[in-house]
Amino acid sequence: xxxxxxxxxxxxxxxxxxxxxxxxxxxxxxxxxxxxxxxxxxxxxxxxxxxxxxxxxxxxxxxxxxxxxxxxxxxxxxxxxxxxxxxxxxxxxxxxxxxxxxxxxxxxxxxxxxxxxxxxxxxxxxxxxxxxxxxxxxxxxxxxxxxxxxxxxxxxxxxxxxxxxxxxxxxxxxxxxxxxxxxxxxxxxxxxxxxxxxxxxxxxxxxxxxxxxxxxxxxxxxxxxxxxxxxxxxxxxxxxxxxxxxxxxxxxxxxxxxxxxxxxxxxxxxxxxxxxxxxxxxxxxxxxxxxxxxxxxxxxxxxxxxxxxxxxxxxxxxxxxxxxxxxxxxxxxxxxxxxxxxxxxxxxxxxxxxxxxxxxxxxxxxxxxxxxxxxxxxxxxxxxxxxxxxxxxxxxxxxxxxxxxxxxxxxxxxxxxxxxxxxxxxxxxxxxxxxxxxxxxxxxxxxxxxxxxxxxx
Numbered sequence: 108x109x110x111x112x113x114x115x116x117x118x119x120x121x122x123x124x125x126x127x128x129x130x131x132x133x134x135x136x137x138x139x140x141x142x143x144x145x146x147x148x149x150x151x152x153x154x155x156x157x158x159x160x161x162x163x164x165x166x167x168x169x170x171x172x173x174x175x176x177x178x179x180x181x182x183x184x185x186x187x188x189x190x191x192x193x194x195x196x197x198x199x200x201x202x203x204x205x206x207x208x209x210x211x212x213x214x215x216x217x218x219x220x221x222x223x224x225x226x227x228x229x230x231x232x233x234x235x236x237x238x239x240x241x242x243x244x245x246x247x248x249x250x251x252x253x254x255x256x257x258x259x260x261x262x263x264x265x266x267x268x269x270x271x272x273x274x275x276x277x278x279x280x281x282x283x284x285x286x287x288x289x290x291x292x293x294x295x296x297x298x299x300x301x302x303x304x305x306x307x308x309x310x311x312x313x314x315x316x317x318x319x320x321x322x323x324x325x326x327x328x329x330x331x332x333x334x335x336x337x338x339x340x341x342x343x344x345x346x347x348x349x350x351x352x353x354x355x356x357x358x359x360x361x362x363x364x365x366x367x368x369x370x371x372x373x374x375x376x377x378x379x380x381x382x383x384x385x386x387x388x389x390x391x392x393x394x395x396x397x398x399x400x401x402x403x404x405x406x407x408x409x410x411x412x413x414x415x416x417x418x419x420x421x422x423x424x425x426x427x428x429x430x431x432x433x434x435x436x437x438x439x440x441x442x443x444x445x446x447x448x449x450x451x452x453x454x455x456x457x458x459x460x461x462x463x464x465x466x467x468x469x470x471x472x473x474x475x476x477x478x479x480x481x482x483x484x485x486x487x488x489x490x491x492x493x494x495x496x497x498x499x500x501x502x503x504x505x506x507x508x509x510x511x512x513x514x515x516x517x518x519x520x521x522x523x524x525x526x527x528x529x530x531x532x533x534x535x536x537x538x539x540x541x542x543x544x545x546x547x548x549x550x551x552x553x554x555x556x557x558x559x560x561x562x563x564x
Contacts, residue, residue, distance in 0.1 A: 200233035231419015274369025286316035320467030451510035451557030
């Protein structure tokens with residue numbers, strides 16, 4: 108007698124790839140036909156209006172370009188809108204730092220203690236708040252508006268076929284979008300994926316989306332090396348365009364790595380993704396304020412501050428303890444110089460990323476501190492000054508800028524994201540893979556680019 112379970116498995120293997128979609132589609136078509144003949148309500152006009160919008164928003168031709176335009180607009184508003192508040196916060200925090208240092212000196216506190224507390228720990232916290240708070244306060248509300256409006260499910264619908272070809276889940280596009288604000292939040296949002304295998308793929312690849320902490324480095328490079336080549340009227344658009352280009356490259360790496368994982372160590376049958384698009388609705392202001400400012404901005408900023416405080420202390424120690432005529436920071440940078448040169452960067456950049464594992468926001472000030480030889484994170488904020496320090500005084504080239512953009516996009520996640528990965532997976536093995544796999548890819552890509560460019564030039 109034939110085993111019915113074995114026979115069912117054989118028949119299941121002979122089904123076409125889109126069988127589940129065909130079944131669901133036929134069910135909805137029949138339900139729609141019956142409802143259309145049996146029910147007449149005053150809501151039909153509203154449904155027709157939603158359907159007319161969806162013909163454009165979910166169109167195979169216009170859906171993805173429209174999504175790209177919206178993302179570019181969000182990034183442009185974030186870049187433009189966060190510059191001045193960030194500078195104002197930085198100026199205020201550094202002014203308060205000077206007052207606190209003077210107060211400590213007047214109170215008779217030792218110079219090393221004053222420097223450690225105010226120039227180290229406090230300045231690390233100040234940099235993180237000044238750099239992270241304004242962009243998050245702009246990005247998260249705009250993201251929440253799209254979510255509350257009902258647009259984000261359309262994003263999942265538009266990108267489902269890409270992730271399905273990669274062996275992943277269509278909802279991964281939504282978790283990827285959350286990673287733009289913070290990769291830790293993106294990892295948490297993978298809970299919407301029911302399949303453990305596909306959820307793990309989403310967790311391991313979320314780091315390829317540049318988070319809020321990596322935008323300062325990308326924006327700086329885009330402004331100095333890209334926007335400077337354009338007239339002032341279009342410089343910000345050119346900078347935003349280059350950042351969007353990096354984001355699209357991150358999406359490409361997400362798809363490629365997802366495809367590799369789904370065909371190797373995380374091989375398995377793809378689960379069905381049946382998404383009923385909700386109707387468009389008017390965004391709720393109270394929900395937007397709570398979700399974007401309290402539940403996301405304050406939560407993510409609080410985690411970043413917890414990791415930035417010890418990072419600021421380490422930076423101060425490395426910059427203020429001398430050995431054989433140079434600071435420990437300079438010795439560490441010289442030790443990393445051969446590896447940095449091999450991947451088109453230098454030892455100072457690699458040292459900055461080692462120190463910035465707790466928080467990516469402190470990469471740029473740490474680099475400036477080591478380049479200038481100061482004993483604390485530099486408060487240089489003008490792009491003209493930064494360009495002079497990097498290009499004229501330390502020999503940065505276009506290759507350095509390009510590879511730093513690639514390394515910033517692909518390198519290991521920050522400590523907050525690594526901790527979140529462990530909490531979500533409860534697996535030390537997958538947490539290590541999620542932390543080291545992006546770093547290995549970053550070294551491989553930058554080494555390849557540097558080698559090819561040097562062979563051609």
